[in-house]
Amino acid sequence: MTTLLKSATIIDASSPYHKQTKDILITDGIITKIDNSIQPKENYQVVELDNLHVSTGWFDTSVSFGEPGYEERETLKHGVQVAAKSGFTDVAINPNTYPIVDNKSAVEFLINKVNGAATSIHPIGALTQQSKGVEMSEMYDMQQSGAIAFGDYNKPVSNDNLLKIALLYAQNFDGLVLSFPKNNLIAGEGVANEGKNSTLLGLKGIPALAEEIQIARDLFLLEYTGGKLHIPTISTAKSVQLIKDAKEKGLDVTCSVAVHNLFLTDDELHDFDANKKVNPPLRTENDRKALIQGLKEGVIDIITSDHNPIDIEHKKVEYSTAKDGTIGLESAFGALNTVLDIETIVKCLSDNPRKRFGVDSVIIEENEKATLSIFNPNGEYTFSEENIISTSKNSVFLDKKLDGKVYGIYNNSQLILNL
CATH class of the missing domain: 3.20.20.140 (Metal-dependent hydrolases)
Incomplete structure (x- = not known):
């Protein structure tokens, strides 16, 4: 499976791409290419999301x-x-x-x-x-x-x-x-x-x-x-x-x-x-x-x-x-x-x-394993029970104003999105 993250702002102080907005190509769990623009092919899983950010x-x-x-x-x-x-x-x-x-x-x-x-x-x-x-x-x-x-x-x-x-x-x-x-x-x-x-x-x-x-x-x-x-x-x-x-x-x-x-x-x-x-x-x-x-x-x-x-x-x-x-x-x-x-x-x-x-460190760079958190740091909302995915609902944050949206992760060769 090949996944393409389009226009992703990279947050990784150890990466040469820190704070840069790039396309990220992932093949079989490995970051194979990071570039300004990567053209998707037919079999690519393409992720294009508003104000897309990724971090380790x-x-x-x-x-x-x-x-x-x-x-x-x-x-x-x-x-x-x-x-x-x-x-x-x-x-x-x-x-x-x-x-x-x-x-x-x-x-x-x-x-x-x-x-x-x-x-x-x-x-x-x-x-x-x-x-x-x-x-x-x-x-x-x-x-x-x-x-x-x-x-x-x-x-x-x-x-x-x-x-x-x-x-x-x-x-x-x-x-x-x-x-x-x-x-x-x-x-x-x-x-x-x-x-x-x-x-x-x-x-x-x-x-x-x-x-x-x-x-x-x-x-x-x-x-x-x-x-x-x-x-x-x-x-x-x-x-x-x-x-x-x-x-x-x-x-x-x-x-x-x-x-x-x-x-x-x-x-x-x-x-x-x-x-x-x-x-x-x-x-x-x-x-x-x-x-x-x-x-x-x-x-x-x-x-x-x-x-x-x-x-x-x-x-x-x-x-x-x-x-x-x-x-x-x-x-x-x-x-x-x-x-x-x-x-x-x-x-x-x-x-x-x-x-x-003692858990493996990761870096957002070509030829490295893709272990990514995917999010949008903008967007204020009020946290409610509708935002709770857990079986139990005991949240101290109910009715509090929070900022930013988590889209999901890419890890272990799997893309999981919460859309």
Whole structure:
């Protein structure tokens, strides 16, 4: 199959065609020609779309699908279709299934279930057995089967010594350890950011300190052990500063931020909408601005949708008892495009996550594999349930004004468009 992308503006800082508008010819998954104008032949699949832009394929490093165990939330097969139509060529799958992904068989099940799909999946193995935080999982075996990192999704490692041993052990095979930044004893039964809004609304608060003290501990351990540490979904201004200081010390640490923490604050909670109950919680405007600045300065390396589908039975309930989580794949680009420039978005959705998680880097150049996200950065719209492709509909972005349209992807010799 030969595919021709007409008049595509290329966004790839590593490519000699960066910011140039070109025709791109793809044959059997390989970019065979990039030129000002390429004449289509009869058998070509021609893509001509308004204000067409392409970048290296976006990679979301924190995606939850329900299967196995919670198929009513999302199946793997449908989930990768959602990811493809949302512009993601690669997704890292969290281990929060039933059973937990804490052994090589579970990793292999995920990979084999959607082998050959347009969007490639990369399992994250649980750091501890059944994500209980008591005993370390079979990390080496899981990596040999295809796991790209190890962490207990949205569960902190409360045992200091366990994290220390994990960081030491993972160095034997260059493994990446994830540590969720939350001290449960300080967070307590909190359900929202501790501050003015939680007080006004009568909601139990989660202090910023609960995140920051955990990050400080993790960084002390990393300084002692060495190794590679990734801190997912930070949410406070002080967290940005702590990681900035650690990087200046030369520690091998990276971090990510969820799209909703860049776009929304705890001012959103006045309607008690359980779709806005996320972990970590929506923070203050000061935190939001600090996170954006952290991205621009390169302190925060990666942006994730932190896509987490939750069934209606666990969301359409009282705010305090609802499960944490929001879907985010479909809204990720439109939300980011309102607060960041395109080059920063591509760097933090593609280049940086590929490098950190050991997934093949890509470049838009002739004779290279075509791994492309396809989009239009223009066009404001109000995000509604009609824009949701996911099985679950628990989006924090409902009724929000977003900017830009994702057309789809080209990856694994497949063109997937969302038109």
